[in-house]
Amino acid sequence: MHILTSHYYQQGSNFSTLLLQQYQCSRIPICLICLCGGENEAQGKAGAYLTGRLLQWFREQSVRHLVKSPEERLSALQDRLRELILCTDEELKSSILKSEEKNTEPVGILSVGEDFLLFGRGGQKIYLINRIFGRSHVRRLDGELFCGGGDALIFRRGILQQSVGLLFATRSFGEPMTERELGECLHVESVRTEEQAARHLRELAEGSRLQRGHNMSAALLLTGQKAADRRKKAYD
């Protein structure tokens, strides 16, 4: 499984926070993405504090153990991640930041090889981009994932398929395009490099900026076969 990631972060005044970490250990890719929305300075600082804690926590994990038995590790990590986010929320509420009674709105994914752990509280957008019957298909996931959850932190486990894309984006990113237009713009099947993916995200952001989009950030995760595996498959 080969993973390609890219990101976009609007320059200038932007209260959203984006965390993207990608590693490889024993040829297994590990990826952590976390996006925190924010509409004002207080929410921005709260989001930055949460992602900072998340980064510190992630770097303390043993990557080798994670790679050896990802399923067991991800279930153990799910509990620790929940504890971390809830503790951080308590700290923020009682801190001098005084971030409005509203909790932070993180959304993200932790993937180890094919296994993934999706987490979030809603408020941001998640799109799944794949090909069905030879046609590009885009589906928004956050509605069905976080529906009815209220303020609760939701976790989902699963297996990443090949040749799919996951787009994590703040609210105004990609507006007012339809899902079909989003899929055409991202065009995941033609993306081979990070530069290409970054360009597609930038084009989407330009369109949103024209509609006065602000506090925009996005992260794209694409799965695919490695070039060596594709060549091997072609010659078999």
Next chain:
Amino acid sequence: MTDSEQKAMQEILREKGYRMERSLGSGAFSQVVLVRPLSKEAGERPLACKISDRTELALREAKLLQCADHPLFPKFRGMWRQGETVYLLTEYVCGDSLEEFLRRRGGFSQTQTARVGLALAEGLKFLHQMPDPILYRDLKPANIMIRQDGRVKLLDMGCACKRSDQTATLAGTVGYAAPEQLTAGGRLTFSCDVYSLGRTMEAMAGKNCGRELRRVILACTRERPQDRIPDMQALTAALIPLCGGGEAENGRTRRAAFLRSRTACIKNIWESNYKNK
């Protein structure tokens, strides 16, 4: 469009000597219908009639279409104005849009992509090399028609403008327009169309994009205009070598061809070393 509006439109077309057959599509500010001349002297070929309420834009489009006398663009056939509504007649192009093609078949081979790209580049080169150059500004699969004979036509000059007119409003489609095209104050050059053509070819080739074509596409779609292929002349020169390849493009046939040539080479060496002894 309501029934009464449609009836009024049909009446206006009939007064001008045309019969409306069906709607071909509609956009935010205009509608395109298929019309046929009522009198036999005018010919039996159907025409496309674009009906637009944006008078200024439609008049500008008509003027630019009259200048675009190239096989890539549909021929201008006439226009008239009824109050604030402009009726623009052009040649009807029978076929499917590239967008529809891609949706149905998924992608083109590298050679096919390069050939379509070359046809588009030739037409855009014509626009760019006019005495008062024209920028197309809205190149995308939805505006490209593939005729039944395989030829390519570029429709909808609604976003086109003269390069000298730097005060033209922002125009283009997100995902295909160059970054400077969607930024207020961005300087428009020929490389805007180069960017859009690069993105269109990227959409066409999809996962079939070979190394050579990918290199050309990357050179077309750099963020800064000064880093891109500068104009259609240079892009045409880059695409020509990619068009001549036969259908043997996939890895298996390339490897088979390589092995055959290697076997032939070894045979030649053996013959020259041993057979003559």
